[in-house]
Amino acid sequence: MTPITFSNVSFTYPEVDEPQPAPAEPRTDEPDVPAPDPVFTDLSVELPGGCTFLVGPNGIGKSTLMLLAGARLFPENGTVTIGGRNTREFENAGFEPELEVERNELVSFVYQNMEFETVEPLGEILPLVAENGPNPAAAATVYDELVEVAGLRERLSVRMHELSKGEMQRAILAMSVLYQSPVIMMDEPVFAVEPTQADRLFGWLADRSAADGIDIYASVHDVEMAKAHARHIVLMHTDGTVQVGDPEELLARDSLETAFRAPFDTLYQRQNLYRELLRKSLGDEAGR
Ligand SMILES: Nc1ncnc2c1ncn2[C@@H]1O[C@H](COP(=O)(O)OP(=O)(O)OP(=O)(O)O)[C@@H](O)[C@H]1O
Ligand SMILES: [Mg+2]
Numbered sequence: 001m002t003p004i005t006f007s008n009v010s011f012t013y014p015e016v017d018e019p020q021p022a023p024a025e026p027r028t029d030e031p032d033v034p035a036p037d038p039v040f041t042d043l044s045v046e047l048p049g050g051c052t053f054l055v056g057p058n059g060i061g062k063s064t065l066m067l068l069a070g071a072r073l074f075p076e077n078g079t080v081t082i083g084g085r086n087t088r089e090f091e092n093a094g095f096e097p098e099l100e101v102e103r104n105e106l107v108s109f110v111y112q113n114m115e116f117e118t119v120e121p122l123g124e125i126l127p128l129v130a131e132n133g134p135n136p137a138a139a140a141t142v143y144d145e146l147v148e149v150a151g152l153r154e155r156l157s158v159r160m161h162e163l164s165k166g167e168m169q170r171a172i173l174a175m176s177v178l179y180q181s182p183v184i185m186m187d188e189p190v191f192a193v194e195p196t197q198a199d200r201l202f203g204w205l206a207d208r209s210a211a212d213g214i215d216i217y218a219s220v221h222d223v224e225m226a227k228a229h230a231r232h233i234v235l236m237h238t239d240g241t242v243q244v245g246d247p248e249e250l251l252a253r254d255s256l257e258t259a260f261r262a263p264f265d266t267l268y269q270r271q272n273l274y275r276e277l278l279r280k281s282l283g284d285e286a287g288r
Contacts, residue, residue, distance in 0.1 A: 004047040004069045004183075009078035011068060012038040039064045042078070045242045047217065047234060051209040053226040054219040055251070056236030057260050062219040063112055063187050065236070069217065070107045070185040082107055082183065105134040107183040110176045112219075115168060116160040122171055123156030126178060133179040142177065142208065149204045150174045151197055165192040173201060177208070186218040190225075198222075202229040223267065227251050235259050 013036050039061045047069060054062045067073040068080050071087040080087045083106060093100040118125055126147070130139035147153055150170040155163060163171060169192050176184050190198035202218075206229040209216045217234075220226055226233060226247060233250040235243040237259040243250060250256075253264045260267055 007079045009043045009075040011040045048232040049215040050231035051206040052232040053230035054234045060236045066185045108181040110186040112187040118160040129175045130178040135180040139178045183215045
């Protein structure tokens with residue numbers, strides 16, 4: 001287990017300087033653009049290892065929390081550590097390829113809405129990812145089972161961008177597992193995947209996490225999925241509180257209603273609405 005700690009962390013996205021059209025008259029006043037709100041203010045929390053699901057309303061900061069934990073973003077104030085290392089050590093990862101590899105070998109990231117274009121077919125890409133990770137031998141032992149459980153056996157001859165959105169997500173999940181870093185952040189990794197497939201995949205991931213000691217953090221909107229497979233829950237409340245605990249406790253009706261500040265039944269309506277919107281906007285397999 002690689003503990004991740006947040007100590008007094010504050011984070012605000014930087015203001016974006018959008019190019020403004022030149023005014024007809026020179027302005028004497030500043031345009032009235034409100035400063036962005038902080039996503040986190042003085043947050044202290046320890047994220048447990050194992051298979052951990054992040055649950056919370058849209059826009060509350062699930063992706064941001066994972067990006068900070070995975071050393072893809074850095075706090076304005078306070079400290080984030082992963083495996084005892086301050087994530088600031090990786091602040092230049094974007095400019096130093098060796099540092100980037102070192103970070104990725106510690107914690108890999110499946111981004112929300114991630115997509116790939118490749119010249120090679122999936123059947124060549126997957127072994128390439130496994131060979132280039134920190135533990136090719138371990139990757140080899142799970143390769144066949146993973147291809148099977150991710151339902152990719154029939155798609156190995158296809159190039160990444162020729163996959164449907166749901167197949168693409170399953171392929172990216174498979175890649176993240178084959179890379180074999182000890183910590184994997186998965187930001188909404190199965191939203192376009194057909195529910196039975198997603199359930200099977202997460203069941204397998206949860207078992208592997210327990211057996212191999214890999215820490216998997218996944219943000220999901222499907223509470224039932226989290227209930228079925230999470231060992232721990234990170235529940236992010238509308239008021240900014242971040243709670244860590246057992247699925248039975250934190251995913252209980254009262255707890256979810258407090259966090260989402262919404263009646264329980266509407267949470268399920270919202271979840272279905274969210275999925276429906278995604279199905280319509282993507283050529284996915286979830287709506288088939
Ligand atoms: N790149 C960005 N630039 C500016 N603001 C951002 C950026 N990404 C997110 N935000 C803002 O930060 C807050 C937290 O967003 P975040 O994406 O972490 O939420 P989330 O819980 O992952 O939401 P969702 O469930 O929709 O994925 C939101 O108010 C969002 O508008
Ligand atoms: Mg998000």
